[in-house]
Amino acid sequence: MKKFINSIDTLLDESLLGFSKAHANIIQLNAQPHFVSRINPPKQGKVALISGGGSGHEPLHIGFVGSGMLDAACPGQIFTSPTPDQMLAAAQAVESGGGVLFIVKNYAGDVMNFEIASEMLDCPNATVLVNDDVSLPKTHSTGRRGVAGTLIVEKIIGAAAENGADLATLKTLGDRVNDATASMGVALSSCTVPALGKPTFEISDTEMEMGVGIHGERGHETVKLTSATEIIDQLASVINDDLKPKKNQSVLLHVNGFGATPLMELYLIYDLAAQFWQNRGITIARSLVGNYTTSLDMAGCSITLTILDEELLRLWDAPVHTASLRWGC
């Protein structure tokens, strides 16, 4: 295993410390239990938005704490759910009279722990469950996983929360964005979890993993590596069949790198995905290309499509000032 680390036990702490020093103008780190929150307390009455999940997906979620997006994020150990006491401490730190909205990716541990925190919290609260990964059928036993669409949910309801929307409105809006969003990924290599010290799965030099998850979960199919056009057509077709965008509808197209795939390839993938939907009469109104929901050092990418209406477009465009997403302010 070749990584820049001192010890597996201190990796997360050291990394969070570096993150908090590098972005001290935006966020602060609470050490015990771990959570990241804005340095400026939220306006009185604003709904507090809190997300979290296993670490190893940076910048998700800590990189999205700041004005116009999250109020706090709870990082768990690598690929491990954060604990209810993290969520509770974060909620108590940032709740400002408007209640708390949790944004939770659909993984059993995350769902359970956020549920416990929700029950322990003595203020109004609700949860938006993100399950945008269409590589699994809707009927899958634990449901679909939450992947790169999560940041789109966080950005859009973050903007609405900043504008003063109440808890019920934000919960409805979050569910609506989730329903309008579909993602699918492909891996060319596995990631290596530091505590394991070896790749999570074996894959040959001529194969790829279609429908891979963001924790190095195997996808639904190991297939022969083929041309970028064929790969992207496959991913986009599954997304398109699920989401069924209509001709002339506007969409947000997000090409996400898993960590080890160069930007040069991500832009090529973006071009192919954009062509796929443009050929179907869809308007690519907004784009986001880069490493946003990563899986440690996995080579691969995911494509996410969100169908936009005027409200969602306006909220996407609203100012955001976080470590990893910044515009309009």
Next chain:
Amino acid sequence: MKKFINSIDTLLDESLLGFSKAHANIIQLNAQPHFVSRINPPKQGKVALISGGGSGHEPLHIGFVGSGMLDAACPGQIFTSPTPDQMLAAAQAVESGGGVLFIVKNYAGDVMNFEIASEMLDCPNATVLVNDDVSLPKTHSTGRRGVAGTLIVEKIIGAAAENGADLATLKTLGDRVNDATASMGVALSSCTVPALGKPTFEISDTEMEMGVGIHGERGHETVKLTSATEIIDQLASVINDDLKPKKNQSVLLHVNGFGATPLMELYLIYDLAAQFWQNRGITIARSLVGNYTTSLDMAGCSITLTILDEELLRLWDAPVHTASLRWGC
């Protein structure tokens, strides 16, 4: 070789097309010859800033075209200098009466081709040569290489150009930023150039390449992989001995990923580097952490330090609106 490509011959074109579609609100792509320029023409009399170099280092330089930074960038083939006709066409497209300043990384091909373009150009022009890589001695036959410090030169003179500084002032300022900047890198793996189809150098599972270049050039030493603290202390010591920042001086600390190293590790590296200089009484006034000057899919990082004075700090903080660096607007 596992990459998302259709063919080696079309990779760059397809990638640039995707880049230009994804950022059509900021830049435009000229197809023949290749250059990227701002969609808004520069103000009359503004000095035009143009950079360029081999592709494979994205977002450098195309991601830094936009308000407050470059006017145009010329991407060569992968790890290959752009040609003089690209530079000349870019210069003719963006020159607005204030002359042209070329920002050139110190590689023989880049230096030669920018020199030819400079001679062919029939307007006042000057060149800032960036040579921040202190892994090579100052007496090295071709001089020191230009690496991740380049974006700091581009950002700072970009801000001054936007404020109306003239060609001579910008040339002096660019040289001053270059002199105040030192970088050094380490690789844990080689990159794979698509046209070669195999890693540029072989390195065992227990070794690293200290002082590596951004094209997969071997460093000055292949050594045993050790703890992150020891690695960063080594890099920082070489930089510190070269630049000799004084106690209480303010610096910009830039931790750059080469492409395949996760953000989680880059923040850990940032923490260690920040400690190194804080322990020596240096003030880390500004920070930048992420993949900015990459080397395709190489795992590794570089550290860059720039000694700031009030003017450089103000110019670094000035608004910038490019695909990959954005604040204050």
